[in-house]
Amino acid sequence: MFREIYSKIIVSILAVIGAMLVLQSSLNQLKLRALVSEATSSRLQIAAANIEASIVRADALGFAMDEMAGLQDLIDRERARDTTIAQIQIVTPVGTPLLTTGSQAMPEDERAQVMRRVLGSGDRMTRLDIGDRLYTGRLLYDSSDAVMGAVVITTPTEVYLSQANAAFQRMTQANMLIFGMIAVLLLPFIVVQFSGARHAYLALDPQSVDDPDPARAQTADTKALQSVIAQGNAVYAETEAELDALMRDDTQGLEKSA
Numbered sequence: 001m002f003r004e005i006y007s008k009i010i011v012s013i014l015a016v017i018g019a020m021l022v023l024q025s026s027l028n029q030l031k032l033r034a035l036v037s038e039a040t041s042s043r044l045q046i047a048a049a050n051i052e053a054s055i056v057r058a059d060a061l062g063f064a065m066d067e068m069a070g071l072q073d074l075i076d077r078e079r080a081r082d083t084t085i086a087q088i089q090i091v092t093p094v095g096t097p098l099l100t101t102g103s104q105a106m107p108e109d110e111r112a113q114v115m116r117r118v119l120g121s122g123d124r125m126t127r128l129d130i131g132d133r134l135y136t137g138r139l140l141y142d143s144s145d146a147v148m149g150a151v152v153i154t155t156p157t158e159v160y161l162s163q164a165n166a167a168f169q170r171m172t173q174a175n176m177l178i179f180g181m182i183a184v185l186l187l188p189f190i191v192v193q194f195s196g197a198r199h200a201y202l203a204l205d206p207q208s209v210d211d212p213d214p215a216r217a218q219t220a221d222t223k224a225l226q227s228v229i230a231q232g233n234a235v236y237a238e239t240e241a242e243l244d245a246l247m248r249d250d251t252q253g254l255e256k257s258a
Contacts, residue, residue, distance in 0.1 A: 018184055028168065032164040033127075033161065037129050041134060044085065051138075052151060065090060075181070084159045087105070090140075091149055091150050093149060097187050098215055110133070118139070119147070123139075134160075137152050
């Protein structure tokens, strides 16, 4: 019987711990993707900053972005310098592309969302992770501190998801090791913690007295507990007898006085 009780307790505890580890793994996976995405976007901001510096210098000389000579060559070089970049776009304040490099075009169903995030958030540097693509934006300001456009860099998420997945696999292996260690240590812990309940059950079970079954044989603790229970029963019986005697004496006294 106690084996069944121990098994249910252990299975219940392991199920709770397993559910907690699975939930923690899911949260870690989301967190890892966000962290790797942020690190990748921060690295791409270096290329966007180089483009911004050239445009700002040209603006200081009185040239508009569409009048700047060599801007196309500049964004071509920045893309060639980093093979993870799929596309670089320079857009106007309303999101119209001025210059583009890269063969992978921005999907039309994502363009409005990207431009709203890059141009409408008011943040100088932005990041947007959508499905298979990571968009990194950087606003461009003219000499009067007005927005004159933005640089938008597109990167496939598979570039950095492989790193996140590798880290997630290592964390999953660590969680499995932790689960295995808990399972090994839990059995003796449960047996020791619930030994008192086992002795109490055997002491209260009349069938356990002189039982030939070793699994049910009384231990010294069980016999000691049974002895204490027997003493308590004897004291209770003695007290009950004294109360009955007192009640009989009271009854007889009332009858005599009547």
